[in-house]
Amino acid sequence: MKTFIARRLLLLLPILWGVATLTFFLMYVVPGDPVRTIAGERYDERTLAAMRAELGLDRPLVIQYVHFLGGLARFDLGRSFVTRRPVAEAIRERFPKTLVLALSAMFIAIVLGVFIGALAAWGRVPGLSRILMTFSLVGVSIPVFWLGLLLIYLFAIKLSILPPSGYGGGSIRNLVLPAFTLSFASMATIARITRSGFLDALGEDYVRTARAKGLGERAVMGKHVMRNALIPVVTIVGADFGSYLSGAVLTESIFGWPGLGRFIVQAILKRDFPVIQGAVLFMATTFILVNLAVDISYGFIDPRVRSGGGER
Amino acid sequence: MSQRGLIVVHLIVLACLVGCSRHGTDDVLKLALQTEPSTLDPAFSADFASGRVSSLIHSNLVAFDPDGKIVPDLAWRWEVSNDARSYLFHLREARFSNGRRVVAGDVVYSFQRLLDPATASPRWWLLAAVRGASAFHERSGARSRVAVSADDDSTVAIVLEAPVAHFASLLAMPAAGVVCREEVERLGAQYGRTPCGSGPWKLAAWRESDEMDLVPNAGAPGPAPGIAGISIRIIPEPMTQIAEFETGNLDVLEVPRAELEHWKTAGVNLLSREELRVAYIGLNTRRPPFKDVRVRQAVNMAVDIEKIIARVLFGGGSRARGVVPPSLRGSPEPAERYPYDPARARELITEAGYPNGLDIEIWQRENPEGGRVLESIQGYLAAVGVRAKLVTREWGAFKEAVDKGTPDSFYLDWYADYPDAENFLVPLFHSSNIGGKGNRTGYSNARVDSLLDAAGRMTDAGRRWELYRAAEEIVYGDAPWLFLWFPVQYEVCSPRLTGYRIPVIFNGQRYIDVGLR
Numbered sequence: 001m002k003t004f005i006a007r008r009l010l011l012l013l014p015i016l017w018g019v020a021t022l023t024f025f026l027m028y029v030v031p032g033d034p035v036r037t038i039a040g041e042r043y044d045e046r047t048l049a050a051m052r053a054e055l056g057l058d059r060p061l062v063i064q065y066v067h068f069l070g071g072l073a074r075f076d077l078g079r080s081f082v083t084r085r086p087v088a089e090a091i092r093e094r095f096p097k098t099l100v101l102a103l104s105a106m107f108i109a110i111v112l113g114v115f116i117g118a119l120a121a122w123g124r125v126p127g128l129s130r131i132l133m134t135f136s137l138v139g140v141s142i143p144v145f146w147l148g149l150l151l152i153y154l155f156a157i158k159l160s161i162l163p164p165s166g167y168g169g170g171s172i173r174n175l176v177l178p179a180f181t182l183s184f185a186s187m188a189t190i191a192r193i194t195r196s197g198f199l200d201a202l203g204e205d206y207v208r209t210a211r212a213k214g215l216g217e218r219a220v221m222g223k224h225v226m227r228n229a230l231i232p233v234v235t236i237v238g239a240d241f242g243s244y245l246s247g248a249v250l251t252e253s254i255f256g257w258p259g260l261g262r263f264i265v266q267a268i269l270k271r272d273f274p275v276i277q278g279a280v281l282f283m284a285t286t287f288i289l290v291n292l293a294v295d296i297s298y299g300f301i302d303p304r305v306r307s308g309g310g311e312r
Numbered sequence: 313m314s315q316r317g318l319i320v321v322h323l324i325v326l327a328c329l330v331g332c333s334r335h336g337t338d339d340v341l342k343l344a345l346q347t348e349p350s351t352l353d354p355a356f357s358a359d360f361a362s363g364r365v366s367s368l369i370h371s372n373l374v375a376f377d378p379d380g381k382i383v384p385d386l387a388w389r390w391e392v393s394n395d396a397r398s399y400l401f402h403l404r405e406a407r408f409s410n411g412r413r414v415v416a417g418d419v420v421y422s423f424q425r426l427l428d429p430a431t432a433s434p435r436w437w438l439l440a441a442v443r444g445a446s447a448f449h450e451r452s453g454a455r456s457r458v459a460v461s462a463d464d465d466s467t468v469a470i471v472l473e474a475p476v477a478h479f480a481s482l483l484a485m486p487a488a489g490v491v492c493r494e495e496v497e498r499l500g501a502q503y504g505r506t507p508c509g510s511g512p513w514k515l516a517a518w519r520e521s522d523e524m525d526l527v528p529n530a531g532a533p534g535p536a537p538g539i540a541g542i543s544i545r546i547i548p549e550p551m552t553q554i555a556e557f558e559t560g561n562l563d564v565l566e567v568p569r570a571e572l573e574h575w576k577t578a579g580v581n582l583l584s585r586e587e588l589r590v591a592y593i594g595l596n597t598r599r600p601p602f603k604d605v606r607v608r609q610a611v612n613m614a615v616d617i618e619k620i621i622a623r624v625l626f627g628g629g630s631r632a633r634g635v636v637p638p639s640l641r642g643s644p645e646p647a648e649r650y651p652y653d654p655a656r657a658r659e660l661i662t663e664a665g666y667p668n669g670l671d672i673e674i675w676q677r678e679n680p681e682g683g684r685v686l687e688s689i690q691g692y693l694a695a696v697g698v699r700a701k702l703v704t705r706e707w708g709a710f711k712e713a714v715d716k717g718t719p720d721s722f723y724l725d726w727y728a729d730y731p732d733a734e735n736f737l738v739p740l741f742h743s744s745n746i747g748g749k750g751n752r753t754g755y756s757n758a759r760v761d762s763l764l765d766a767a768g769r770m771t772d773a774g775r776r777w778e779l780y781r782a783a784e785e786i787v788y789g790d791a792p793w794l795f796l797w798f799p800v801q802y803e804v805c806s807p808r809l810t811g812y813r814i815p816v817i818f819n820g821q822r823y824i825d826v827g828l829r
Contacts, residue, residue, distance in 0.1 A: 269708075
């Protein structure tokens, strides 16, 4: 296990180098001049040249690249062209807000998704399964944007029980709508997977045995069915973490949430190279580490994974 | 407890948490911006949001009032010499938000900083008319030769290379804000995050992408604001802004044009004001097909602008016959030259050598309203044989291409920096401004240039306008644009807000005279 983790961590370095190099050169391939974007609507070429020199954009690309890598080696992500603030500082400020949003959404998605899926599989209430599965189909297909506005209209304007948007200094009231919006698609997926997992498990011999020996419905569902049905759910949740981070981009814009997703979008629109590079690198690192954590957690949930790969 | 019971309890707790207290009203003015200021450093305030907030925090020698009139700011009076080259500003008592008194030396420092090539400010040009300024900026002259000087602590003298009639307006622009030297030197590039000015407001907190809190600056020159503070929320989505307004969390809301009908009948306080802005399709006059004036005139006759204003803009604009918005004009706009006449347009295009019609590209930046506008224009053009292809580019790429003259034509608008006809005619049509300085169609007409140059030196408002009018008349005839419209801005206010007016110029409202009931 230890060598497995060590090897994966070591692999992180070349991957990050690749990501850094790719984003760096992509910036210079896509059209759009950062200086022109910052300069407003009335400038001469000489002013642009002076601004370029000030930002270090007048140096040969290779020098800029070496400088960029050198900064990375010292954990220095540089300064934003637009705000002139250190990129690392801005990420440190915003990432926790995106993380809170993503984790809350994940929590809601798991709890409600499993509940709905299990209820649909249970099948003791006529018609309920069909209603729930229709609901989850809608959930998968509904655009985040529309859902967000709908929720704002309903809970903020019509019922006036939640604020429409904003961070509210970290108030849980402000978190509810964006978290729910972000969770929606995932919740629906989880519900569908839970349902099929439950249905498979319900047909297994051990369930029939459990029923035959006279166990109550709650014990059968809770102990025997649930445990086996949830393994695919864990896989989905782990693999889906990235979609929470990327889904946060839209959700954060609709709800005015001051997270990393919106930050990256703004940076892309303004061609703020250091911010884009820094944030992409940071997201990539997070993504890789989360995947590693998921892989490791498999080892704990299912011993077959642990013994399967490396030793043979 | 059963699992089901637990869930019920959780839901009840959640409902309590979210249901309790909505924050009550107080005497803080609640505003929203769609984009966040990039910086509050005057020297780098080149975008709308930065300039607007920076002007609340910094004071200038003079300022704009909501009607765009020049009013005292740091200077309570000023004298202009007979040859209109020398200005003498008399400062009044004012303090920076750190408590230090503002002296004339601070004005000198701020202006030299703006001009300093090492600062690399995109807005240095607003002081370009000052004697010695361009030389200093281009590193061919010394800092000490810039003719801005402090005669004593409360007098600033400025000498211009040649008379500039709108010089006071330039001094009221955000980039001419006076900064606190020791804070600039202490903070360096971070000054834009924690600015220190002597404006009516002081930045108390800036939670990025979330909210900015402003409180009154006790040392500001002039009367103190009548409200306890301003909160500026950063809300990118217009629909979300509407929701915030409807729930009482905003006092002023800019109404998207598509929502106009709703608000007209909603029984709220709807304000409107014609913007100092002109929307146009620039026609690249440097190469065919728009090198030929007949083709340019033809496209102007091919499109029913009035109908587009009514249908696509929901009436939120007035047709532009010419370039200068009605409120800046000294006389009525030019007589109609381009009535909607597709048959005549077709003739002109045939005369110009395109009997089978022609293919053009119209470039635009990403913008939903622009998309609808251009699709209708595309339809009108197709009817006279001009097959227009719409090309959408993101802002930076769009500007780069347009500055270099790549597209045949492009959809753009021009916001005034200051309320003066000069700000429309000179940057947009003087041949010295071809490219990024504003003249993006490459239009060049020696007669127009000389009229504009002469007007720039003239101080008599009436005669100056006559020259501008003559220049505009020529431009209108030469049609380097498909002239579109002057947009109208609509805003709604909360019932508790009093004394608010939409400013004609973006930094013309400093919220000193507004009140909250």
